[in-house]
Amino acid sequence: xxxxxxxxxxxxxxxxxxxxxxxxxxxxxxxxxxxxxxxxxxxxxxxxxxxxxxxxxxxxxxxxxxxxxxxxxxxxxxxxxxxxxxxxxxxxxxxxxxxxxxxxxxxxxxxxxxxxxxxxxxxxxxxxxxxxxxxxxxxxxxxxxxxxxxxxxxxxxxxxxxxxxxxxxxxxxxxxxxxxxxxxxxxxxxxxxxxxxxxxxxxxxxxxxxxxxxxxxxxxxxxxxxxxxxxxxxxxxxxxxxxxxxxxxxxxxxxx
Amino acid sequence: xxxxxxxxxxxxxxxxxxxxxxxxxxxxxxxxxxxxxxxxxxxxxxxxxxxxxxxxxxxxxxxxxxxxxxxxxxxxxxxxxxxxxxxxxxxxxxxxxxxxxxxxxxxxxxxxxxxxxxxxxxxxxxxxxxxxxxxxxxxxxxxxxxxxxxxxxxxxxxxxxxxxxxxxxxxxxxxxxxxxxxxxxxxxxxxxxxxxxxxxxxxxxxxxxxxxxxxxxxxxxxxxxxx
Numbered sequence: 001x002x003x004x005x006x007x008x009x010x011x012x013x014x015x016x017x018x019x020x021x022x023x024x025x026x027x028x029x030x031x032x033x034x035x036x037x038x039x040x041x042x043x044x045x046x047x048x049x050x051x052x053x054x055x056x057x058x059x060x061x062x063x064x065x066x067x068x069x070x071x072x073x074x075x076x077x078x079x080x081x082x083x084x085x086x087x088x089x090x091x092x093x094x095x096x097x098x099x100x101x102x103x104x105x106x107x108x109x110x111x112x113x114x115x116x117x118x119x120x121x122x123x124x125x126x127x128x129x130x131x132x133x134x135x136x137x138x139x140x141x142x143x144x145x146x147x148x149x150x151x152x153x154x155x156x157x158x159x160x161x162x163x164x165x166x167x168x169x170x171x172x173x174x175x176x177x178x179x180x181x182x183x184x185x186x187x188x189x190x191x192x193x194x195x196x197x198x199x200x201x202x203x204x205x206x207x208x209x210x211x212x213x214x215x216x217x218x219x220x221x222x223x224x225x226x227x228x229x230x231x232x233x234x235x236x237x238x239x240x241x242x243x244x245x246x247x248x249x250x251x252x253x254x255x256x
Numbered sequence: 257x258x259x260x261x262x263x264x265x266x267x268x269x270x271x272x273x274x275x276x277x278x279x280x281x282x283x284x285x286x287x288x289x290x291x292x293x294x295x296x297x298x299x300x301x302x303x304x305x306x307x308x309x310x311x312x313x314x315x316x317x318x319x320x321x322x323x324x325x326x327x328x329x330x331x332x333x334x335x336x337x338x339x340x341x342x343x344x345x346x347x348x349x350x351x352x353x354x355x356x357x358x359x360x361x362x363x364x365x366x367x368x369x370x371x372x373x374x375x376x377x378x379x380x381x382x383x384x385x386x387x388x389x390x391x392x393x394x395x396x397x398x399x400x401x402x403x404x405x406x407x408x409x410x411x412x413x414x415x416x417x418x419x420x421x422x423x424x425x426x427x428x429x430x431x432x433x434x435x436x437x438x439x440x441x442x443x444x445x446x447x448x449x450x451x452x453x454x455x456x457x458x459x460x461x462x463x464x465x466x467x468x469x470x471x472x473x474x475x476x477x478x479x480x481x482x483x
Binding site: 065067068070071074119137142144145170171172173181184185186187 | 320324325326340342343421425426427428440442443444445446
């Protein structure tokens, strides 16, 4: 081989290696699940249980804000199962024809809470307290793409406090980022789910539980364009089964 | 779509401040590295270049730990001045400055190394002060390379995303720069806004690169070619 052809053959070898690898990955039964960030810990425990029950299956978990995950799916991401933290995001998926309406299931419920930093944080007693000057920065999920932010906005709008609190809000990319902002003491208070607050009992303190106009329920559905349609349906069924329920309950999630 | 101009203005402000700070820091340190023979110079050079190769999220985390409310610097600032840097546009400036610093520093060092020391010595024999040697001989001879570095650093600061998001967050009208606004728009499925922001960003970046290309050292103006 002449020397000047070396880069070309090297590139060809690399390309071949990459293609072979991709082909191999597609052969194994990989199930891709895009799930709301608040489900992170529970699903990481449930995935191995599903894998054990379905030999040869590998569950790939992809976490993020429900709205962001929906955008990835709408733009063609090869996802099998979608788990959203609110009905609105799943409604959008349904409206875009991404999921079969009949196969949509609510798997868990959650509650909205106000948290403050455990170190030096002052707990508000009512939502109105958050309008005080002592609460200069309040972490919420970005309402455009993060369900917990939408729940928060609807509660504050209902209480007539949104216009007073909105200028003080620090928008987070997902609920776990809002939790992190409070845990680091960078904000004076934050709105997260009870299950998130429970992950950091020594760094954040729950000041109050906030009733939401619409209950916080997590819908799950297989996607119409799922690369593994049969496995996707099995995974959704598994999430409503006893083994998964026990894990969800241990992480503080309620019945749907 | 009016709202889309606000991130542009904010981005230009942040990148402008970052470039201004880097002009002073990068030129000073670049000159020091080109003209002194300190022990450990290679190590210093590596440290100053590090932000260029390190992932922005790593820099963002260092910054968060340093200037955060419970950080060493952050706690001190809060206690003595009541200042909280995180989630302010100044935090975005700090992130952009650090990330784009190596581009000015590297360019300045190389430009000063190209300057013939004999010219500086000649100025000294004429009894000119050291600062005058720098401002009237070294800097004018090196400015072309420095300017190219500054423009690249400005372009890098314009596009900074990871470290900025970590320390300044994404607050519309306050810390939401162009690159973060694009990310938000895509996450929320607002493709119209994303398209508009992406177009603006591309135009600004191409303009800066074209300007930098015209200033690359080695491009000798036609009238000097005979000599």
